[in-house]
Amino acid sequence: xxxxxxxxxxxxxxxxxxxxxxxxxxxxxxxxxxxxxxxxxxxxxxxxxxxxxxxxxxxxxxxxxxxxxxxxxxxxxxxxxxxxxxxxxxxxxxxxxxxxxxxxxxxxxxxxxxxxxxxxxxxxxxxxxxxxxxxxxxxxxxxxxxxxxxxxxxxxxx
Numbered sequence: 001x002x003x004x005x006x007x008x009x010x011x012x013x014x015x016x017x018x019x020x021x022x023x024x025x026x027x028x029x030x031x032x033x034x035x036x037x038x039x040x041x042x043x044x045x046x047x048x049x050x051x052x053x054x055x056x057x058x059x060x061x062x063x064x065x066x067x068x069x070x071x072x073x074x075x076x077x078x079x080x081x082x083x084x085x086x087x088x089x090x091x092x093x094x095x096x097x098x099x100x101x102x103x104x105x106x107x108x109x110x111x112x113x114x115x116x117x118x119x120x121x122x123x124x125x126x127x128x129x130x131x132x133x134x135x136x137x138x139x140x141x142x143x144x145x146x147x148x149x150x151x152x153x154x155x156x157x158x
Contacts, residue, residue, distance in 0.1 A: 002078070002079050003076050003077065003078050003079070003118050003119040003120075004023065004024075004025050004026075004076070004077060004079060004119070005023050005045060005049075005074050005075070005076055005119060006022070006023060006075040006076065006077050006084060007020060007021065007022050007023060007074065007075045008020070008021050008023070008041075008044060008045055008048060008072060008073070008074045008075075009071075009072065009073040009074075010040075010041070010044045010070075010071075010072055011069075011070065011071040011072070011073075012063060012064040012067035012068075012069060012070045012071065013040065013044045013047075013062055013063075013064065013070045013071075013072060014037065014040040014043070014044075014062055014064060015036075015037045015040055015064065016037060016040065016041075016044075016064065017064065021041060025079055030042070039055075039125065039126075042123070042125075043055050043062070043123075043125075044062075044072050045074075045121060046121050046123045047062060047072055047089065048072040048073075048074045048087055048088075048089055048117070049074070049087070049117050049119050049120065049121040050112075050113045050121060050149070051089060051097065051099060051109045051112045051113045052109070052113070054123040054125060054145075055125055055127065059091055059093070059097075060093040062091070063091065063092075063093060068092055068093075069090060069091060069092040070090070070091050070092075071088065071089065071090045071091075072088065072089050073086065073087070073088040074086070074087045074088070074117070074119075076117060076118045076119045078118075085101060085102055085117070085118045086100075086101070086102055086103065087099075087100070087101050087116075087117035087118070087119075088100045097109065099112050099116075101116060101117060101118075113148065113149070115149070120149045120150065121149065122145075122146055122149060128142065
């Protein structure tokens with residue numbers, strides 16, 4: 001059974017002060033003018049599901065300018081189910097990330113990233129064209145991330 005995000009809340013995430021997006025099963029389309037936060041919303045979804053940014057290795061870059069922390073909160077449901085899980089990630093520069101699933105702390109980012117939230121995500125951002133045109137190491141990195149999201153055992157071994 002597959003899972004989907006019912007809702008995601010962003011607090012101090014990039015250009016968002018406090019915003020919530022409600023999502024439906026299946027295809028969701030995000031529309032808006034340039035520089036309004038569409039890509040940031042997609043990044044926040046990936047951040048919440050995997051525990052790290054798909055766009056930057058510098059986690060402090062996702063914290064809204066002038067803010068001390070960022071937080072994403074998601075409600076995740078299995079298709080056809082009324083039950084849902086909650087997954088939240090809080091991060092403040094210089095501190096360890098705080099990850100919770102259904103309110104309980106998650107000690108291992110590796111296990112969380114391998115599906116601990118109950119959902120999986122594969123990202124492809126504009127800068128990821130390097131997967132096609134870049135060095136072989138870029139392709140291996142992309143495939144490692146993809147396989148890790150699909151197979152938790154691969155994430156633990158990689």
